[in-house]
Amino acid sequence: MDFSLTDEQNELQATFGRMLDEHATIAAVRAAEPIGFNSDLWRRLGELGIPLMASARANDGAPATMSQLIVIAEQYGRRLAPVPLLESVTAARALDRAGIDIPEPGIVTIALRPADRRGSLDLLAAGAVAAKAVALIGDAVVLTDLADEPRFLSNLGSSPIASRVPGVQQTVLVAGAQAHSTFALALNDWKVLLSAALAGLAGEAHRITLAYVKERRAFGVPIGWFQTVAHRLADSINDLDGSRFLTHKAAWAIDSDDESADRLTSMAYSYSTELAQRITAECLHFHGGIGYTLEHDIQLYFRRAAAWPLALGDPRTELATLATRMFDRGRS
Amino acid sequence: MEFSVPPQAEDFRKQVRAFFAQTYPEELRGRRFERPHDKEFFRAVLRWQREHLAGRDAYETSAFFQEAAQAGIELTTHAPTRMIAETLEEIGTDQQKAELAVRMRDGDYLIALGLTEPDAGSDLAAARTRAICQGDQWLINGEKIYTSNAQHATHIFLLTRTNLEAPKHKGLTVFLVPVDAPGVEVRPLHTLAYHHTNMTLYRDVLIPDSARIGEVDGGWDVMKVALSREQAGEGSTDLHELVRQAILWAEESEAPDGGRMIDDPIVRQRIARAAIDLEVATLLAQRSAWATATGVSKNPGWGPGSKLFETEAYARAAADFFAMVGPAAVVPFEEEGTVSQGWFNYCLRDSPVRLIGGGVSEVMREIIAERRLGLPRARPK
Numbered sequence: 001m002d003f004s005l006t007d008e009q010n011e012l013q014a015t016f017g018r019m020l021d022e023h024a025t026i027a028a029v030r031a032a033e034p035i036g037f038n039s040d041l042w043r044r045l046g047e048l049g050i051p052l053m054a055s056a057r058a059n060d061g062a063p064a065t066m067s068q069l070i071v072i073a074e075q076y077g078r079r080l081a082p083v084p085l086l087e088s089v090t091a092a093r094a095l096d097r098a099g100i101d102i103p104e105p106g107i108v109t110i111a112l113r114p115a116d117r118r119g120s121l122d123l124l125a126a127g128a129v130a131a132k133a134v135a136l137i138g139d140a141v142v143l144t145d146l147a148d149e150p151r152f153l154s155n156l157g158s159s160p161i162a163s164r165v166p167g168v169q170q171t172v173l174v175a176g177a178q179a180h181s182t183f184a185l186a187l188n189d190w191k192v193l194l195s196a197a198l199a200g201l202a203g204e205a206h207r208i209t210l211a212y213v214k215e216r217r218a219f220g221v222p223i224g225w226f227q228t229v230a231h232r233l234a235d236s237i238n239d240l241d242g243s244r245f246l247t248h249k250a251a252w253a254i255d256s257d258d259e260s261a262d263r264l265t266s267m268a269y270s271y272s273t274e275l276a277q278r279i280t281a282e283c284l285h286f287h288g289g290i291g292y293t294l295e296h297d298i299q300l301y302f303r304r305a306a307a308w309p310l311a312l313g314d315p316r317t318e319l320a321t322l323a324t325r326m327f328d329r330g331r332s
Numbered sequence: 333m334e335f336s337v338p339p340q341a342e343d344f345r346k347q348v349r350a351f352f353a354q355t356y357p358e359e360l361r362g363r364r365f366e367r368p369h370d371k372e373f374f375r376a377v378l379r380w381q382r383e384h385l386a387g388r389d390a391y392e393t394s395a396f397f398q399e400a401a402q403a404g405i406e407l408t409t410h411a412p413t414r415m416i417a418e419t420l421e422e423i424g425t426d427q428q429k430a431e432l433a434v435r436m437r438d439g440d441y442l443i444a445l446g447l448t449e450p451d452a453g454s455d456l457a458a459a460r461t462r463a464i465c466q467g468d469q470w471l472i473n474g475e476k477i478y479t480s481n482a483q484h485a486t487h488i489f490l491l492t493r494t495n496l497e498a499p500k501h502k503g504l505t506v507f508l509v510p511v512d513a514p515g516v517e518v519r520p521l522h523t524l525a526y527h528h529t530n531m532t533l534y535r536d537v538l539i540p541d542s543a544r545i546g547e548v549d550g551g552w553d554v555m556k557v558a559l560s561r562e563q564a565g566e567g568s569t570d571l572h573e574l575v576r577q578a579i580l581w582a583e584e585s586e587a588p589d590g591g592r593m594i595d596d597p598i599v600r601q602r603i604a605r606a607a608i609d610l611e612v613a614t615l616l617a618q619r620s621a622w623a624t625a626t627g628v629s630k631n632p633g634w635g636p637g638s639k640l641f642e643t644e645a646y647a648r649a650a651a652d653f654f655a656m657v658g659p660a661a662v663v664p665f666e667e668e669g670t671v672s673q674g675w676f677n678y679c680l681r682d683s684p685v686r687l688i689g690g691g692v693s694e695v696m697r698e699i700i701a702e703r704r705l706g707l708p709r710a711r712p713k
Contacts, residue, residue, distance in 0.1 A: 001390050002334040003619045004628065009333075067333070210705055224707040227698075233707070234700035238637040241619070242612035248333040249615065256336065267608045323600035326607060327579075 003245070009071045012064075016075045019044060024079040026297050032082035036158040037129050042083045042107075050085060051092040051108075057101055063093075066189065066251040070196035074244075077197030078204040080300055084109055084126030084160060086193045091134045094186040095143065098173035103143070106131025110186060112312040120165050121146075125311040127162035128152050135166060136183045139176060145169040157307025188254060188262065190312070191269040195247040198276035198305060203240055205301040206233065209283040216288075229286055236279045243272045266322035273315035280305040341391040348399045351380055356405055364404035365665055365678045367527040369484045375439030377410055382437045390621035394569075394614065401569035402576070409481045411562075413443045416489050416508075419558045423546055432508065444485035446476040446509070446532055447555075454695050456491060457501045457552060461534060463492035470507065470544070472515075472537040478689070479532040482518045485511050488532060489558070495549050500713070504551030507543045509534070525682040562635070562690065570679070570686060571646045575610050577675045578603050578653045585657075602652055609645035616641050633704030640696035643686040650679040 005013065023041050032038040046052075050072070053064040064072075069089055076085045087109040092102050094110065102108060109126035114136045116122050121135060128150045134143055145167030153162055174182040210233060213224030223229055250264035280302040284291040291298050309315040355376045360368040385396055400407050417436035420428050435441045452458040461474025472492060482488060488509045495503030509516065515537035520528040546554035582594035582603060593599050616638040623630045654661045654676045665674025687693050701707040 001336075001338075001618060001622050002626075003622050005333065210707075214707065222708055224701075224705075225710050227694075227701075227710050230701035230705070230707045230710060231694065231697040233705060234633075234697040235640075237633070237705060238616070238641055238700060239612075241616060241637065242641065245333075245615040245619070246608075246612060249335045249611075252333065252335045264611070267611050270605075271608050271612065319601040319604050320597065322608070323597075323604040326604055327594050327600055 005071070006067075008068055012068055012071045013075060015048065016072045017078075019048060020075050020079040020081055024081040026080075026300070029080045029082055029300065033158045034154040035128060035152055035160055036082045037084070037160045038082045041081060045081075045083055045085065050083075051088040052102065054089045054092040055096045055102055057096060057099070063096065065255045066192060067248065067255050070193060070247055070251045073193040073196040074200035074203075077200030080201065080304060082158070082160075084129060086190060086197060087126040087130075089193060090186055090190040093189050094134045094141070094173065094182075097182065097185065098141070100143065100171065100173065103132060108132045108134065108143070110190060111135035112187065112190060115166065120163055122163050123153070123161050123311075124164045126160050127164045128160035130164075133164070133166070134173065134186065136179065137166065137170075139179050141173040141175075141179050141183050141186075142166075143171040143173060155307065157304045157310070159304075159307065159311065161311065184262075187312070188265045191265050191318075192247060192250045192254065194308060194312075195243065195250070195268040195272035198272045198308065199240060199243045199247055201301055201305055202236075202243070202276040202279040205280045205283040205298060205305075206236055206240065208298060208301075209233070209286050213286055223286070232282055233286075236282065239275055240279070243268070243275050246271055262325045263322065266318050266325055269315065270318040270322055273309045273318070276305040337391055338389065341389070341395060344388070344392045345395040345399060347384070348396050349403075351384075352399060352403045352405060355380075356403065361404070364406065365526045365674065367406045367408065369409060369481075371484075374409060374442060374484075377407065378413065378437060378439030381410070381414065387625070389625050390618040393621050393625075394618060397569045398572055401573040409442060409484060412445050412481070412489070413439075413441065415558060415561045416443045416445075418561045419554065420545065423554060423557055425542075427542065428508075428545065441486045442481065442484055443508075444479050444482040444488050444511075444530075444532075446479050446482075446488040446490040448478055449475060450477050450531075454692050456555065457504060459491045459493055459504060461490065461492045463494050463505055463507065465494070465541075465548070466538075468541045469538050470541065472507070472509065472534045472539065474534050476532045476534075477521070478529050479518070480529040480689075482511060482530040482532050483520065483528075487511060488516070489545075490534075491551055491555065494551070498549060501552040503549055504555075505548050506545040506551040506554040507539060508545055509537060509539055509543065513537050513539060523685060525685045526678070560635075570682070571606070571610050571613055571642055571649060574646065574649050574653065574675070574679050575603065575606050577672050578606065578649075578656070581653075581657055581672050581676075599656060602656055606645070606649040606652070609641075609649065613638070613642040613645055631704055633700040636691065636696040636699045637704075639691055640693055640700070643683075644693060646679070647683040647687055650676070650683040654680040 023044055028038060052058045054069060056063040073086060084107055088107055091108040091110045095102055107126060107130045109130035111121045111124055111133045130146060132143060132145055146164040147167035148165045150162040150164060155161055213229055214222050216223050246268040250268040253261035253264045284298045284302045287296060287298050290296050355373060357370050357373055360370060413436050417433045420433040424433060447456050449459055463470045463472045479488060488511060490507045490509045492505055492507060493503055494505040515535045517533040519531040521531055522528045582599055583592060585593040587593050587596050620634050620638050657671050657676050660669055660671040661676050663670040664677050698711060702709050
């Protein structure tokens with residue numbers, strides 16, 4: 001048992017943290033709104049190995065582990081980086097499991113929800129910038145072209161989502177009975193990566209707010225002096241530890257093929273999505289009126305904490321998934 | 333980070349289970365809510381802890397306490413004794429280390445904490461129990477409240493005021509007072525959670541200077557050491573057992589539609605929610621135990637954070653499960669027709685105690701706010 005980051009994790013945190021500090025500044029994040037994509041930043045991430053590092057085939061059988069990828073995802077969340085990092089990494093891992101190289105050029109995303117009845121990938125995550133998608137279509141997981149031109153859609157999370165239609169060029173990754181369980185592995189990856197991103201995002205909102213409540217004075221004292229503010233921030237930092245540890249443990253379980261991987265993934269996802277929404281709402285609130293102006297940055301975190309999980313759907317349903325994973329083992 | 337369960341941890345768990353199976357007295361079994369005390373068992377546990385628990389990692393430490401909880405064994409008497417033994421080992425005189433700490437580790441002595449007072453509450457340093465130096469003796473007068481386990485104790489770790497002129501934290505001194513010293517009186521104070529705690533009264537109690545721990549007027553420094561030993565990876569056993577009981581109940585209970593409660597979508601999600609909290613509570617407690625075991629410097633907010641999270645989650649789950657199991661939840665364990673041997677009834681009664689004892693939630697948040705977040709201190713010194 002070890003609650004400190006490994007040397008590799010520290011190195012990734014420093015490398016990606018530094019790059020994102022420099023290039024995913026708040027100004028850059030705002031400039032990328034509303035589409036939520038910065039091609040220069042995406043190129044730089046590519047130079048650091050995103051998403052190729054997640055592929056065993058591209059790394060002589062030694063890809064970055066989930067435990068390493070979540071460290072990057074946490075930095076991505078902390079900086080609200082306007083790039084489809086989670087989706088491209090999830091897709092890379094899904095392709096890798098099927099023994100397929102990551103196609104180039106162009107971004108490969110993951111369709112988190114199955115195609116709708118008309119065959120359309122509705123509000124596809126990274127759909128506005130992706131060339132291809134890993135998707136569950138019928139009873140097959142496929143790598144599909146995206147046929148139509150993306151129609152950009154402004155949205156609360158400033159994410160590059162767009163509804164797309166799968167093209168005729170499709171490579172089947174897995175078909176038949178295994179398709180759904182294989183796809184669930186990809187969803188697990190994305191859920192754990194998003195949990196990490198939200199821990200990073202909420203942690204940054206907390207940091208900004210902490211500095212603000214020490215500085216901002218009302219009634220002759222810094223507002224952080226008031227216990228109703230201080231105690232909620234104390235609860236939040238404690239709960240954030242919980243979110244990070246659950247996420248790290250889930251990543252560890254996925255990496256080590258532990259039987260707890262499904263259960264821990266659902267725990268991390270359920271807990272982190274709810275917590276990030278609560279913390280960012282509190283953080284906005286502690287800023288007072290300036291917090292709900294568009295001028296202030298705190299609303300950037302509030303919006304994304306609520307919006308990002310919706311790429312998959314209502315995060316509250318994860319509790320039902322968790323219950324299934326806890327109580328329905330060996331029954332079906 | 334690394335979470336694998338080392339192979340020896342499961343062996344250790346079996347060892348613990350065997351130890352409890354062998355030593356827990358037959359007549360105490362099934363009486364989990366009354367906190368029965370047995371001297372021989374107390375001694376056996378402390379000796380076993382000394383021989384087998386020292387130096388164990390976070391998994392093994394928590395396995396010990398989980399196994400106890402699962403077997404219905406109450407270990408609340410043990411923690412203060414271990415905590416004060418550790419305190420003496422760190423700051424006691426050579427004589428205290430040799431004579432007192434060793435006998436605590438042997439389980440010959442049982443220590444109760446005489447800290448708070450009727451008018452002090454969480455403000456421990458406001459203690460007014462007076463100790464006056466008389467040559468090489470001290471004369472003690474005053475009263476303490478919530479001196480839990482004093483009815484079983486050999487000694488009370490007593491926080492007194494020795495200097496009325498000095499600032500609040502600088503005029504305190506700690507003594508280890510034998511419970512059988514003339515003038516010490518233990519009066520029971522019955523609680524919602526079946527067990528009783530105590531008032532302890534001190535009337536002209538005379539004790540030798542050798543019973544003093546730490547410096548004269550240096551009691552607050554002693555308290556800091558003692559309180560830092562309070563949290564040692566024991567966390568989350570109450571919540572662990574509560575969630576386990578809820579799962580057992582749901583698997584065994586019939587739903588109105590003839591199915592099992594565990595298949596009811598609302599019931600299973602309520603239990604799943606508490607299971608997440610349990611996982612978080614366990615990780616926070618393991619982080620503290622990991623830091624202790626490896627000597628990693630601890631953030632001052634970690635221990636309080638672990639206590640805060642676990643007890644708050646326990647109280648939430650206790651309230652939720654009490655309602656979930658239905659009308660028979662109101663029937664206590666000693667009556668017929670109770671549900672799950674009265675477990676949910678007991679936890680509901682017990683949860684307010686846990687939120688307050690061992691450091692009330694608000695003080696835990698204060699410590700985190702002040703010492704981890706660097707926020708201005710709101711409470712007066």
